[in-house]
Amino acid sequence: MTAEIATVSEPILRQPPVMPGLPLLGSAIPFMTASGLPIDFMNEAAARYGGLVHFKVGKQSFYLVSEPDLAQEILVKRVNDFHKNQVDAAKPKLLGRFLGKGILTADHEEWRPQRKLIQPLMHTKHITGYADTMANFGLKLVDLWGESAERDIHADMMQVTMWIIAETMFGMDVTQTPTLAAAAHDAQTIAVADLKSPLPDFLTHGRDRQAVEINKVLTDLVHHFMEERRTHGNEGRSDLLSLLMETRDEDGNPVSDDYVRNNILTLFFAGHETTANTLTWTFRYLDQNPDVVAKLQHEVDSVLGGRLPTLDDLPNLPYTLMVIKETMRIEPTVAAFPRFIGEDTSVGDYQLEGNSVIFISPYVLHHDPRWWSDPNVFDPEHFSAENEPNIPKYAYLPFGGGPRVCIGNHFSMMEAQILLAVIISRYNLRLASDKPVVPLRLITSSPKGGLPMRVTHRSA
Numbered sequence: 001m002t003a004e005i006a007t008v009s010e011p012i013l014r015q016p017p018v019m020p021g022l023p024l025l026g027s028a029i030p031f032m033t034a035s036g037l038p039i040d041f042m043n044e045a046a047a048r049y050g051g052l053v054h055f056k057v058g059k060q061s062f063y064l065v066s067e068p069d070l071a072q073e074i075l076v077k078r079v080n081d082f083h084k085n086q087v088d089a090a091k092p093k094l095l096g097r098f099l100g101k102g103i104l105t106a107d108h109e110e111w112r113p114q115r116k117l118i119q120p121l122m123h124t125k126h127i128t129g130y131a132d133t134m135a136n137f138g139l140k141l142v143d144l145w146g147e148s149a150e151r152d153i154h155a156d157m158m159q160v161t162m163w164i165i166a167e168t169m170f171g172m173d174v175t176q177t178p179t180l181a182a183a184a185h186d187a188q189t190i191a192v193a194d195l196k197s198p199l200p201d202f203l204t205h206g207r208d209r210q211a212v213e214i215n216k217v218l219t220d221l222v223h224h225f226m227e228e229r230r231t232h233g234n235e236g237r238s239d240l241l242s243l244l245m246e247t248r249d250e251d252g253n254p255v256s257d258d259y260v261r262n263n264i265l266t267l268f269f270a271g272h273e274t275t276a277n278t279l280t281w282t283f284r285y286l287d288q289n290p291d292v293v294a295k296l297q298h299e300v301d302s303v304l305g306g307r308l309p310t311l312d313d314l315p316n317l318p319y320t321l322m323v324i325k326e327t328m329r330i331e332p333t334v335a336a337f338p339r340f341i342g343e344d345t346s347v348g349d350y351q352l353e354g355n356s357v358i359f360i361s362p363y364v365l366h367h368d369p370r371w372w373s374d375p376n377v378f379d380p381e382h383f384s385a386e387n388e389p390n391i392p393k394y395a396y397l398p399f400g401g402g403p404r405v406c407i408g409n410h411f412s413m414m415e416a417q418i419l420l421a422v423i424i425s426r427y428n429l430r431l432a433s434d435k436p437v438v439p440l441r442l443i444t445s446s447p448k449g450g451l452p453m454r455v456t457h458r459s460a
Helices: 028-033 039-049 068-077 108-122 124-143 153-170 177-196 205-232 240-245 257-271 273-287 290-304 311-316 318-330 362-366 409-424
Strands: 052-057 060-065 148-152 337-341 345-347 350-352 356-360 427-431 439-441 445-447 452-457
Touching: 028 039, 028 052, 039 052, 039 060, 039 362, 060 068, 068 345, 068 356, 108 124, 108 240, 108 257, 124 153, 124 311, 124 409, 148 153, 153 240, 153 257, 153 273, 153 409, 153 452, 177 205, 177 257, 205 240, 205 257, 240 257, 257 273, 257 409, 273 290, 273 318, 273 409, 273 427, 273 445, 290 311, 290 318, 290 409, 311 318, 311 409, 318 409, 409 427
Parallel strands: 060 356
Antiparallel strands: 052 060, 148 452, 337 356, 345 350, 427 452, 439 445
């Protein structure tokens, strides 16, 4: 009898649908003329062509993923096949220009040992100690508002999260942090230009000069903090700078100054601007939803009774957390992020070209009617105890996903929940103008020109 030999056939790959464009230019006009990341273009492409679409900007190939299963494959199952940086690039681009090979921007081999060393610094035992600091700085901010005033809420949220990050990260009242924030904004602008306009190196001299200037500002400030710490010592300190400076590598040697510099800046970005933007968008959407405000105020009043929130209060403020999660759904801090493809490869049953860029867009995923009821409506009930378990896992990506999920996610969520409870328990906030609020989506998303609001003390 002849034995039957079982064979496994290779899957038949297909080409993804192609977004039509102009001869030679492809989709360059809608892609490159957007003020930041071209989210409207991406949303339209996903709606018309489905879970994976191919488009070109000149000769450069781009892909957009808007299918949770494909996002999971890229971020979890085949994380080593899709890179954080342009493969074989002669010099750093995007945020790698400014964060070097830190934990956010390093590729896989250099990332893994960093994650192993830094993850314990973001452990619950460290960050929970910051809860009272967050609440006290929230109170410091609202004490500046008085009975009634017009405020740029985006500027205020940037200020309060700056105070918090200065204390928890550097252990000091850092007057230089506004300079740090301005440099971070400029760095984002250059990073997005690198992504949207992938020019050859000989045409990027202007960006390169700007990047050198920004890096000098960032490096000088962090080195100033490090020298101050070396002069006065780390004893008794539990801020993140001290913990990083005391970190030893796998061989027991102190980590380098560049290592500390790159990762303290990464944690600064993760714990400052992201939370500020989330809170800003929260107040923008609360202005449109007075019923949500009433329910939110009822919860914080019932739990806190006018006092500041503590760490122990957070489990008793579930609706406050639902409001924050819904904000991050409808206007995610990172609207889209790239991965880079070296050689020809595939995802799902789609063939992908080498030397290309693939986008995963939390914004597109978060507005897909297949996964969300009324996706363009602000509704915290999307995250109720009944509804949240039914959300496909990779249809909601406010912090990315997989092993490279944002390392500061727990810090950020705790900070946002505490600050929202402090502010909403004391003040009513309404938009000060009927002018449209326009998102500026760089690496992170903020309202263009700020968010003027009228704040009124609830006792007034």
